[in-house]
Amino acid sequence: MKITFPHMGNIWIPVKALFDYLDIEFVLPPQNSKRTLSLGTQHSPEGACLPFKLNIGNLIDAAAQGADTMLMTGGVGPCRFGYYGDLERDILADLGINLKLITLEPPDGSLTGLARRIKLAAGDKPWPRIIGAVKFAYGKALAMDRIEDIIHWARPRALNPRLAEEIYRQAQTELDQARDAKGVDRVVRDTRSRVRGLALKQDYEPLRVGIVGEIYTLLDPFSCHDIERHLGHLGVHVDRSIYISGWINEHVFQGLYKAYKDISHHKALAKPFLNHTVGGHGQETIGGAVDFARHGFDGVIHLLPLTCMPEIVAASILPQVSKSLQIPVMTLYVDEQAGEAGLLTRLEAFIDLIDREKRMNRRISDEQTVLGG
């Protein structure tokens, strides 16, 4: 068996670790690129969401490299994601590419069902080895999340942000190569000390922006034109509402593990604005925005693929959150046509806006302290 898994940002690192640990051949598709997207767009339904199109591109590439099995996460609705795997397999079959599909979804929430499916992917390996592999891979996911956050810190503060990118790339490579838990920890530590060694801007207090929205676009830099990097280089400290371990925990482990920056409280935070789940992460998007506002962030950016159903619900409600918690929110739709130049202009305008608001609020509060009372 040669197994593959579509890209979504850095998720390939833990997935590859899982299969390496089990000695199962893993086919890593080429990283997402314009080529992947046009390949995927060509063979996908026109109205499909962007992640679907990229998936198709990855799977065609992986099949060309000899993959015979695709691993997918699933779901039972109400978002389209739950039907991705099956439709993708059909599309590929019509192209003469026959991939076996293993869906890593806990069927109707049963963990034994999940275990059976993991076994399907892991073949004849004994259980202790499988559990060891899962732990090791999840450890890498957690480490990746920490590293990304270290980089979030470094980008706006480094005198030369390119050096932060270098540290990031090095960390990705090293994490991929780490062979055991100790090695994984070492990469995080090394990354931290490399960032400490960077020359930083003096007395610089960056603006803080929280990113919320559809998970794939949030986690996959290609699909959102690497918005985090752009913001960082524009001097903004970025945080996002979900990290890879959070996604894995939710989609595969049913919330059994502890994820990096756990977001289980986001649903409750969303309630005053959206009192019901709408599939995908629509409700968490609202909750995440509320959370960022409460933590004193200066602005929120909402990312979503065009035609994304849960997030379009969130997009319609976010103006209320923005008004009632007085935090600027910008909505950014991404699709295969969105251009990088346009994005940069919009980001710059948004940063100007939140910077102005911040200064104005400070002036008002200064005035109140000095002249008020």
Place this chain on the structure above:
Amino acid sequence: MRIGVPRGLLFFYYYPLWEAFFRTLGVELVVSAPTSRPLFNRGVVLASDETCLPVKVFFGHIESLREKQVDYVFLPRMVSMEKRTYLCPKLLGFPEVVTSVITDLPPVLTANFNLRKNPKELDKALHELGKQLGYNARRIQQAVEAAREAQARFEDLLLGGQEFDLAVKGRSAERNTAEVALRIGVLGHAYMLYDRFTSLDIKGKLSKFGTEIITAETVDSGEIDHYMEQLPKKMFWSHSKRILGAAYSFIDDPRVHGLVHLSCFGCGPDSMIADMVERACRRRGKPFMVLTLDEHTGEAGLVTRLEAYVDMLRRRVEVENNISAHG
């Protein structure tokens, strides 16, 4: 008491249920007028550009209720109306979306209908609605029973091929059973298909070309389930499930000569279902056409496309008849 009901989206699936329920309680329902140009345009302006056509139209209906002096606007949150299925995510968030966009609406009357795990939740939701309006449990129970009955009758009428406009009023009429040369399976959400303005009256246009139209509502749920069981993965959107099951049944039915999928721009489920139907048709050599409507779709272009499609079907049928006559 007067309650406003927008004539859009779920109206086309559940109006008889609501109507009988509120009528039995003694509440007057004020339904927005059928979609018209001005109402449609208002909706397009109000709704977000990126959303699907039916949601845009719905905003026009909601807004038109503002001037109708109603005590409430009825916006149920229908999460799931059938075991193991959901409605579209957009409908799940609807009450909040509507009130965020139109802030000066009369109070919203809502309740969650979630029958995903338990069909009894229907009664519970209706009771909750009745209680909010201040009725006692006995009275509500009567209304619940009337509501169920009306809905069942409506669905039966549709199943028997009754026109939507009559069925929704619970009326039956003699159907014309003359043999037709061409029969077309028309697929699509009820709120597209049966909204004459929004759908550019595609059904009417096809009838004018002398074809008979059958829709997903005429396929019984046993048959839908039969086809769904053959899918490796359960289809979890209830309305799409019906569309997909009906499509497979039409493909298998030699008396159906071709399929037309009336889909709407920006619809998530449609993007997947239309593709699945198209693939299935291609594999089986069944003619298929998808029409994706948005607010800019022009009538003239549409007529040309429909005409060409019907002509093509007609030629195919003639060829087939010739072959069987000579063979």
